[in-house]
Amino acid sequence: MLEIERYDTDDHRLAAAGVVLVFHQGTREGEQAQWRLDLAEGEGGEHLRVPLAADAGNPPAVPSELVALVRGIVRERALRPSGRIRRVRIETRLRDAGDRLFATVVHDHVTVATLGRSTDVESWTDVELRAAAADDELVTELEQRITESGLQKADTDAEAELDRLMRTASPPAREATPGKPGSAGAALVGYIAEHTDRLAAEDLRVRRGEPDAVHQMRVASRRVRSALQAFRRLLDREKIDPLVDELRELGQALAPARDAEVLRERISEGLRDLDPELRMGPVEQQVTRYFARREAEAGAAVLSTLDGDRYARLRTALDDLVRNPPFTERAPRPARKELPRLVARTARRLELAVKTALDPARPAEERDEAVHAARKAGKRLRYATEVAEPAVGKDAKRFAKTLKGFQTALGEHQDTVVARDALRELGALAHSGGVNGFSFGVLHGKDAERAARIEEDLPRLWKKAWTRRNRRWLS
Known part of the structure; x- marks a missing residue:
């Protein structure tokens, strides 16, 4: 038997971000239970795996390293089981008169269900014939008999079906561009939505320590802030100005990590380009020591900021702004x-x-x-x-x-x-x-x-x- 449990927030934030967190628990001999985190397509479809810890509870808690990676997506929401796949497999081996294996009939009973505030269940039987010998005539006859009995290979896989059920159970997606089509307000909010999504994507890359992620996150926040400042006449100032201040604070929190990275690269490159007679003393080692502590401290400060309540409130406020922008009377203008x-x-x-x-x-x-x-x-x-x-x-x-x-x-x-x-x-x-x-x-x-x-x-x-x-x- 194979059991896969999907974890998400009650409002399916991971699913909305294209991220999948599952717990695999198989009962085959030698098969180890493990957690799997599938990143969104924009991250190259990468799969991160974490084996089940020996002291994990029942039910097991999500590993802290995976929680840290998705914290920017789930924010204040708890991760809990949101869907389940259970597959019971029976394999029937077929042998000829000489006791030679010539085919295996794989018979799966699959159940897929959503969990939480609403429950949807789908189940089906999946049959597959795996030929082990080159007796095409016999294999063809077996396939025909299986088909005549009403059994066939399923036209979908369990995880795809669970994705479909969870999309149905999820709250409706926000409008791409709230406001009157072609209006100034719609253009502004469409731009803000694009870079709010980019901010969310870079959040995950920053937590993974990927190169240039802090810079790209800072650029995304600056774009949103600049748009709000330049076009503040289209939005309610009382609601927007605090958001501008929070985006400025975020940019300032990200700045030291990015500045240290750029500065180290600039000085190191400058030293490499110097004529040998102008490079005196252990200058490369000095630069490494000088920036190592600064980059480590700045990186820790960035993660502390991203894990804080203030940042979580900012992300929520940006989502609310995009879903329900506080337009002024100028926003509907062309x-x-x-x-x-x-x-x-x-x-x-x-x-x-x-x-x-x-x-x-x-x-x-x-x-x-x-x-x-x-x-x-x-x-x-x-x-x-x-x-x-x-x-x-x-x-x-x-x-x-x-x-x-x-x-x-x-x-x-x-x-x-x-x-x-x-x-x-x-x-x-x-x-x-x-x-x-x-x-x-x-x-x-x-x-x-x-x-x-x-x-x-x-x-x-x-x-x-x-x-x-x-x-x-x-x-």
Whole structure:
């Protein structure tokens, strides 16, 4: 006998996310009971298996390592049995007159049921003939007799049937784009829904420690926050502003882990590119030690944030926003006309920030801060343009493309600012430890030179991007 028990929340959150958590318990000799976690198709259809612990209770508790992986999906909900597959198998071996095995008839009685608030049960008998010899005439006659008796191989498998039953028992899926089709509100909520789903997908990757997952999760949260800020006139401010604050807090919690990862890679690459005569002392080991503790602490802080009640409430609030957006009277207006007006407000914000950043009369430290402010304003404008692009078309697409070079330069400038702070600290630590910190000073000088070149080039890049032709769709 084989028994498979599906676990989920009472509102089937794992099923909605395309994730399957099951407990396999077979009674064949040598077959070990185990847990299996199937990730969504976007994760490559990967299966994670955990053997049943020797001290597991009855019924066994879900292994803590699997609970940790799906916590971002289930949040405050408990995992409990939500479906069951039971298969009782009888195998009949058929032998010829010489006692040679020529076929096996596999006779399965399968029962599939949902558990919880509602129960649906399906059962069937599945018969399969497995030929063991090449006597085609005899095998064909057996297949015909089995068919005539009304038995046949099932046209579905048990897990697929359980999936179907659980979809039927699940609450209805949210609308893809709430609001009037073609309206500004529908365009905004569709964008927010897309990146809320991306936030959920990256949550699982972060918990698994996958490369670049923290960065992608941070980008998803920033896109949602930027859209809410740029188009706040389409939604009730009293309900949206607290959500913006929570998304900002999440971004700040994710930032140290991502920044440490990027900074380590940047400095390590810079050291590798130095001429051998400029690499003095055990610089690679110093970089490894310096960042190991910071990355470990930042990673632990990220997981602590994702396991917290505040994050769970944020995810619930985002789901509620997408299902039932608090539209204002402007939301039903045509997206083609309303969205460009609101993007224009964000564009003016960037224009003012750039004016400050390009003012040569300001001290270098103030310009660094102003460039960083312009970078953030540029990102918000880019994401706002993404919301409008499906409705506006090629004008918005060209605008985003022409801004890319300027935005890339701003990002590189900020990287040099952050790297120089770390290089100063690395150099000071090397000196206090009695080793040579010269190489860090060389990299510091290179980054300072790079920052100065970018500042010199910013007016040209800005003039190229900020033409009247590129902005004609904003009104």
